[in-house]
Amino acid sequence: MLRMARSLPEEVLEHVFSFIHSDKDRNAISMVCKSWYEIERWCRRRIFVGNCYAVNPSMVIRRFPEVRSVELKGKPHFADFNLVPDGWGGYVYPWIAAMANAYPWLEEISLKRMVVTDETLELIAKSFKNFKVLVLSSCEGFSTDGLAAIAANCRNLRQLDLRESEVDDPSGHWLSHFPDSFTSLVSLNISCLGSEVNFSALEHLVGRCPNLRTLRLNRAVPLDRLANILRRAPQLVELGAGTYSAELRPDVFSSIAGAFSGCKELKSLSGFWDVVPGYLPAIYPICSSLTSLNLSYATIQSPDLVKLVSQCQSLQRLWVLDYIEDIGLEALAAFCKDLQELRVFPSEPFALEPNVSLTEQGLVSVSEGCLKLHSVLYFCRQMTNDALVTIARNCPKMTRFRLCIIEPRTPDYITLQPLDDGFGAIVEHCKDLRRLSLSGLLTDRVFEYIGTHAKKLEMLSVAFAGDSDLGLHHVLYGCENLRKLEIRDCPFGDKALLANAAKLETMRSLWMSSCSVSFGACKLLGQKMPRLNIEVIDERGPPDSRPESCPVEKLYIYRTLAGPRFDMPGFVWTMDEDSALRFS
C-alpha cells in the first residue's frame, strides 16, 4: 500500500531551509524530492560557480530566480604565475548582462581571476539598486573610470575590495565620485592601486563612514597621512598601512603612535611597504591584540621582526618575508601559541645563493611550538625528509601544506634522496589535508603515497616531479575527493589520462603544461567525453600542423554543462566530437 507522507507547508520548509547556508547542504536538500527541489531553488540566495565555464548564466538564472549574491571564478590558478596566456578568457560581462535583467535585487558580486571591464562596472553600477558588495580578487581589464561609476551610483555600497587586481592607469579622482551623502562603507581595499589617490577625498570618505571596519590603503599613501586617517577611524578592525617610511622625526613618530593607540579594535595589519624600523615601535601598543599580520611587503630584517612578533601573543595568521629567518621563526614558535596560518615568501626568488638564513629548521620550530598550525605556505632553498616527517608528526591537523623549494628537483640536502618519504609522511599523518603543493626531487613513489593516503585531498599542485604515467595514475585513481589538479613540467603522458578519463568528470579541472600529453590523446578525450571541455592551449599554432603524437604545450580540462565556449582566442582549441573531422 502506498502511504502518502504528510508534508509540511511550503512556507515552513522555506523557513527551515533559510538556516541552511552551505552549498553542499543546499544541494543535498534539493535532491530529496521534486517538491523540495522546487522550494529550495526559489529560496536560494547565494550562488558559487567555481568555474565560470562549467555552466552558463541562463542555466543558473533559470534554476535560481531569486539570487542576491554571486561568486564566480574564471582563470585556472596557474594564471597567477603567468602560465595562462593573456586573452585566454574568463570574461565576466556576459554574466553581468544576464544578471542585470534577471536579478535586479542582486547585492553581492565576488569575482576571482576574471576579466572585468569598465563597461561591466558601469553596468553593475546602474543595474542593481541595492548593490552592497563588490570583491574583485586577482581581476584585470578595468580602470579607475569603472570604479568611479561604482562610487557614484551605488548608494548602499558596503564593501569595495580590489584585492590583488590589476587596475589600469589609476588616477586618484575616482574616490571623489562617492557623493557627500554616502556613508555606508564598511570595507575598502585599494592596496593594489599603483598610483596616488586624492588624499583629502580619502580622509573625508573615511571620516564620514562611521561603520568603516576594514581599510587597506595602497603604497602611495605616505606615513604622514596615516595618522590623520587613523584619527578619523578609531573603530577600524583591519588596517592596511601604506608606505611605512619617512624621515625619523619625533613629532611624526608621536603622532603615529598616538593614532595607533587610539585604535582599540585593531586586529589585523597589512601593507607596510618600505619600512623604516625606527617607526615600528609605534605599533607595539596594539600588538597584543593582533590576530592577523601581513608583513609580506615589509623589508625588515629578523631582529626587528623578532621584536615585533614576540609581542603578538594573540597572533593567528602571519604572512612574512624570509627575512624572518630561522631565528625569527623560533621566536614565533615561542611567543605565538595561537598561530594557525604561516606564509613565508621569498625576498629574492631568483637569486642563486640564499640571501637569508631560512632553512627547513624554521618550519620545524614553528611546527613544534604552534600546536594549532594548520595552514602553511613556505618558500625555502633546502629541505630534508626528516624535517618533513617531524612536521607531519607535530601537525596532524594540517589542512593546507604548500612547500616551495626554490630550485626545481632539489633532493634532501643531507641524504641526497628524493623527498618522497617526507611528503609521504605529510599525507599519512595529516588525514584532514585538503590542499598540497609539492616541490623538490620527487619520484612516482610520492604519488603512490598520495593516492594511498590523501583521501580528503581536494587540490594538488605538482611541478618538476615524477618519473612516468604511473605517478599521475596513482593520484587520479586514489584521491577520492580530488577537485583541482594542476601539473607543470612532469613526464606524464597519455596513458594515465586516458585510463582515468571518467575521473575527470568528478573534478572541477585539470591543468597540465609542459608535460607529454599528445594531441591525439586530447582529440580522443574530446570525442569520448562530451561533458568535458578539453582545451588545448598552444602558441605554436594549430595542433594539427604537427604530428598527432606531438605533445601539446598546455592542456586545460574541466567538466561543464555548457558545452564548448565561444570566446576563445586563436591559441585555444576545444576538442569535441567534431574535432576528429575538423583536424583531419
Added chain:
Amino acid sequence: MACVLGGADGDLNYEETELCLGLPGGGKSEVETTTPKAPGKRGFAETVDLKLNLQGKDAVMDLNDNIKNASKDKNHLPAATVKDPAKPPAKAQVVGWPPVRCYRKNIMAQKNTSEVGEKASGNSAAFVKVCMDGAPYLRKVDLKMYKSYQELSDALAKMFSSFTMGNYGAQGMIDFMNGSKLMDLLNSSEYVPTYEDKDGDWMLVGDVPWEMFVESCKRLRIMKGSEAIGLAPRAMEKCKSRT
C-alpha cells in the same frame, strides 16, 4: 626560454639548459655572460650558444660536473647567513617558477632598485603589455626573459602568429593578415614594433642597446609601418640628447 624547449620536446633534460648559465663553480667567463653587459658589448653569440645547448655538448657536460660538485659541497655547509653585498648572478628564469605572483616580484624589484641604485639586478621581472594594431586583445611579455631584440622578436611573432592561422573557433574572427606570416611582415617593415618609454614617448624598437631598452620600456605596440613614419626623427633626437 627553457620552458619553450621543454614544451616542444618532453625529453629535454632540464638540468642541461638550467645549469648552463654560469652557476658558482663555473669559470668567470660563464658569470660574465649572464650579468648585464655594458651597453654596446656584444655577447649575444656566446649567450645563444650556452643557453640553447646547440653546440659543444662536451663542454656543457663538463660544466654540469663542475656545478654538481660545487653545489654538493655547498649543501654540506651549515646554513649561515649569506649577506653578499655584490649580488650573485641570477639564473635563467623558467616561466612561472618559483610560483611568486608578479605583483610580489615587481614590488621587491622596486625596493631592490632603490637599494642598489642604477645597477639592474637580474632577479626581477619586467612585464609590459603588447598590443598589435588590429588584434582583438593585448598580450603581456616579461622582457627579462629575453636577452636580445632577436629573441623578443621571435617571441612576439609566435605570440601573434595565431592571428595569421585559420582556426578561431566559432566566433569566426577575420584573418586580418590574410594568411601571411607575421615574421615576413615584420621583416618587410609593413609592421613596425614601437614602444613607450619612461618619459611617455613612443620610440622605434631597436635603436638603443638591449639592456637600456629593457629598463626604459613601459609598453609595446606593433603598429602599421605607415603610422610609424613620424617616430623615426624623434627616436634619433632622443638618442642624441642621451649621448
